[in-house]
Every structure is written in C-alpha cells, then in structure tokens.
Amino acid sequence: MKANLKYNLTWLGVMVLVFGLIDACEFLGIINAFIENMLVTIGINIILATGLNLIIGFSGQFSLGHAGFMAIGAYATGIMTQNMATPLGFYLSMGVGIVIAMVAALIVGIPTLRLRGDYLAIATMGAAEIIRILINNFKITNGAAGLFNIPPLVTWATVYVLMCLTTIITVNFIHSRSGRAVMAVREDEIAAEAMGINTTRWKLIAFVFGAGTAAIGGSLHAAYIQTIAPGDFNIMASIAILIIVVLGGVGSITGTFVAAIVLGALDTILQNFGTLRMIIYSLALILIMIFKPAGLLGNWEFSFKRFGRTRKEVPTHD
Amino acid sequence: MTSPLLTAQQLVKNFGGLTAVANVSVHFDQNELVGLIGPNGAGKTTLFNLLTGETPVTSGAITLYTDQGVQSLNGKRPAQIAQAGLSRTFQNIRLFKELSVLDNVRIAMTNHYHDGFLASVFRTPKFYRTEAAMTTAARDLLAIFDLTDVADQPAKNLPYGTQRRLEIVRALATKPKLLFLDEPAAGMNPEETADLTRLIRQIQRDFHITIVLIEHDMSLVMNVVERLYVLEHGALLAEGTPADIQQNPDVIRAYLGDEA
Numbered sequence: 001m002k003a004n005l006k007y008n009l010t011w012l013g014v015m016v017l018v019f020g021l022i023d024a025c026e027f028l029g030i031i032n033a034f035i036e037n038m039l040v041t042i043g044i045n046i047i048l049a050t051g052l053n054l055i056i057g058f059s060g061q062f063s064l065g066h067a068g069f070m071a072i073g074a075y076a077t078g079i080m081t082q083n084m085a086t087p088l089g090f091y092l093s094m095g096v097g098i099v100i101a102m103v104a105a106l107i108v109g110i111p112t113l114r115l116r117g118d119y120l121a122i123a124t125m126g127a128a129e130i131i132r133i134l135i136n137n138f139k140i141t142n143g144a145a146g147l148f149n150i151p152p153l154v155t156w157a158t159v160y161v162l163m164c165l166t167t168i169i170t171v172n173f174i175h176s177r178s179g180r181a182v183m184a185v186r187e188d189e190i191a192a193e194a195m196g197i198n199t200t201r202w203k204l205i206a207f208v209f210g211a212g213t214a215a216i217g218g219s220l221h222a223a224y225i226q227t228i229a230p231g232d233f234n235i236m237a238s239i240a241i242l243i244i245v246v247l248g249g250v251g252s253i254t255g256t257f258v259a260a261i262v263l264g265a266l267d268t269i270l271q272n273f274g275t276l277r278m279i280i281y282s283l284a285l286i287l288i289m290i291f292k293p294a295g296l297l298g299n300w301e302f303s304f305k306r307f308g309r310t311r312k313e314v315p316t317h318d
Numbered sequence: 319m320t321s322p323l324l325t326a327q328q329l330v331k332n333f334g335g336l337t338a339v340a341n342v343s344v345h346f347d348q349n350e351l352v353g354l355i356g357p358n359g360a361g362k363t364t365l366f367n368l369l370t371g372e373t374p375v376t377s378g379a380i381t382l383y384t385d386q387g388v389q390s391l392n393g394k395r396p397a398q399i400a401q402a403g404l405s406r407t408f409q410n411i412r413l414f415k416e417l418s419v420l421d422n423v424r425i426a427m428t429n430h431y432h433d434g435f436l437a438s439v440f441r442t443p444k445f446y447r448t449e450a451a452m453t454t455a456a457r458d459l460l461a462i463f464d465l466t467d468v469a470d471q472p473a474k475n476l477p478y479g480t481q482r483r484l485e486i487v488r489a490l491a492t493k494p495k496l497l498f499l500d501e502p503a504a505g506m507n508p509e510e511t512a513d514l515t516r517l518i519r520q521i522q523r524d525f526h527i528t529i530v531l532i533e534h535d536m537s538l539v540m541n542v543v544e545r546l547y548v549l550e551h552g553a554l555l556a557e558g559t560p561a562d563i564q565q566n567p568d569v570i571r572a573y574l575g576d577e578a
Binding site for chain 2: 004008168169172173176177178180181183184187188190191192193194195196197198199299
C-alpha cells in the first residue's frame, strides 16, 4: 500500500511539474498563441488516441470509427454551450456527449463486435459515417454548414487536466482485473471464453469506454476551436487518430503520448513548408513504419516501478 | 462416492454430412479420474468441445449435478459453462502468450474477485484489497506447481513442458469441479510425462475434482485413470477399467486392426 502511494505521488508530481512548466513558459511569453494551439491539439489527440489504443491495442478490436464518437461529443458541446455559455454548461454538455457516445457505441457494438479484423473495421467505419451523415442532415446541428461562435470555454489548462484524468482512468482500467480480461480477449478469444470470460461483454466494455473518451476529446475540440462542421469528423479524422496509435505502438499508452507529441510538433514545424507539408509528413510516416514496424515504442510502457525494482536489487544494510 | 457430476446423454454432432459424434452417452462422477482414448479422428476433442460449449450440440442432453442443484448445460456459452465449474486445457496450447504467467492465472480468476469499475479506475482501497487478494491467491497456486520463478515472464518464453503445466494451472485457477485435459502429454519426453503423471494425481488428491483426460500416451493413461471410455468413428466402443479395456477384443481390433 505504501509503495502504491509513493508511486501514485510520483506521477502526481510529474503532472504538476509539467503543468507548472507550461504555465511558466506561458507567463514568460515563450509559448505564443501558435504554440499553445499546437499543445492543445496534442492534448486532445492524446485523449482521442488513448481511447482508441484501448480498443485496438488492448482489446484487439480494429475500429475505424473513432471520429464518429468524437463528433457526438463535439456537437453536444457546440449545441448546449450556445444556450448555456458557462463552465458548468460546458461540463454538463461534455457529460451529455459522453453518455450519448456511449449509448451509440453500445448500439453499434452489439451487432458489429462479433465481426473480426477488417470486417469490424469496415462496420465501425460505416457507423461513423452514419453519425456524420445524421449530423449533416439535422436542423439542430445546422447541417453541412456546422456550428460556429461556440463559446470559448476551454483553455490549455482544461485540456491538460482532462488529458491527465482520462489517461489516469484508462491506464488504471488497463492495470486492473478488467484490463486483464480485455487483454485475454485480444490474446486468445477461445481460451478466454474457456476461462469464464464473457468475451462479447468485455469487448463491448472496452469499445464503449473508448467511445466515452472520444466524446471528451470532441467536446474539448469544439469549445477550443469554436467552429465545427460534419466534414471535420470524416474517415480521414478517424485515420488521423489511428495513425497516432499505430505510430506510437499498438498497445503502448506511452507510445501514444510520444507519437501525438512528435506528430503534433512535426505538423506545426511543417506549416512553413506550404504545399510540401503533406508530402514531408507522409514521408516521415512511411520512414517510421519501415524502420519501426511495431511503432515507435512497440508495446513498451514507461513505469516508475521499474526504477523501484532495480533499486531494490541493490543490497541494503538492514 | 459415485454420485454423478456430469452426464451426457445421446450426444450427436453433425458437421454437414459428417457425423463426428454419434449417440454418445458418458458420465463423470465426483472426484473421478477418467480417460478418453481412441484412434485419431475418433471424435475425442469434438466431445470435449461439445461438453464445454465450444461447439453447439446437434442433439442430446448435458447435465451438471452440483451442490446448488441440477443444471442443464445445453445451449450455454463456453464462458457460462466455465463459470458453472467446467474448465479445460487445449490440444494445441492456448495460453495468453504476450501476458505474464501471473496474469494468465489472474485472468482465470476474473469471476471470483470483483473490484467494481469505479473502484478500479479511481484506485480506492477496495481495489487494492481485491487486487492483493487475487495476486496472493494466484501466487500461491503458482507456488504449488513450481512456477514462482517464472511468474513475471511472458508465457511465450516458457519451455514447452512448462507451458503445458501453466495451462493446467490456469484451468485450475477458475476453481473447476471438472477439469478436461486434452492431450496434456502431447510432445513431451518420457521424463516430462512422468512429471505430468505425478501432477495429475496430485491435482486429483489435493483439489478434490474430477479429471477427464484425452491421451494417446498409453503408459500415462493406464497408470493414472480409474475408468476409460474408448471412442471410434464418433461412437462409443467400450467402457471399463484400464485392465478390462486392455483385454477388450473390440479395442484391440480398433487399435491394431483385425487378427490375421
């Protein structure tokens, strides 16, 4: 118990330290609006990709519909905060977005999670397209024009805190009885069933959990960018999140962080290259996949416990 | 003690035009060690798959008798059957390869420890208590079967014989009443087979469960089981003690062919 407390406090320390560092840079003017925008995008991408990594990397279900659930969160915030432009309204809208996204994931997941591999990918992609087309045709979502002038209720600090929270919850989920059951499904469905694991149920739990975190990302996106349109949540948006997961390493949350930061920074630096930007960006992706086919970190995970363990191996004098 | 634990009546399984299991009735009693033998393709593994719900039966009744009462297992999912107390190993080892030995065992204990979703994501004291209880139980089980040293290694790194042993330990972690072992000695050398013989006897003695064994290694089968079923072409050919079966002319014909 004591070791756990120490371990948790270490992580808390790291989170506070990074927050302080960004805050100080912001104060000193090192971070301008341009860099802040990059940091927020990275934070939102981490939230989105962590949830997708839970679905793809840990439960082993290939989903291509993450942007659909993100859209639900974004529109919930976009619509609700226009009538209730307060922080309370924002968090309320985020809650509503999470619930709707989870219900949608349940409806999509029950029939489709029986499918495997590429079939599931196509089915989830279709589901996300349905969500997008619905949004495109509803009056309340303002159709293809989308929503603009969404109240700016989100600062970089909100994004940072929510990024930390969703990561903590996701990682805690993975390192628990539930996470192990989900990984058993990924490893061998037949064996998992034979050990009494209801594979359909655990696949659904991971999928619905991932959809909930996607809605958080969507909410933050809507309130920070202040403009959303159905086109922002098309298949390319799903693929952009998938790229982060695959590049970082399927099954590594640390990898997701690294990839989101690397790609976010790369994207910002390449803004200066004009039309060459997408070519260089794509080339970088191809090169990483050639030299690191399992992603930047594979399924390696950073852990303070590892340092603790090596320290314990050193003989002590008590 | 010969009260029945599991009975299967007139089981039939057709795969299209092929009858893999034809009208087979078997029963396994409390704390009994039963063997299931037969030539390749006799339907032994299919019978296991029917009993554990892996493959749905075409017809027939499977009934489990426990302290909680009599229960039909027909039409249940494998996970439900496992929760009812039937566990198994696989002919071609199916461990959770990338996960640690400890996790393989803890996964099998999933249904016996409940931490609650909110408790686990917010790390409440209840989570740490459940997790600690689960880990202790898993490590105790690993210690009994001499797997403590490899507890933190990924299952795929273990030598073949140890992987087989871990699969049995994982099946035991579900706290079964009946354990199906599908060719546990396949690919083992004589020394490993001798270890396995000891292991099976130890499990029956210390865990008080029924064990059903599919095996081709006759030295192992004849040594450990109390009763034998012989299958041929999906039908039951003979039933009896090892001594009876060794004398049975039908069995000799099935294995060695007709006398010249």
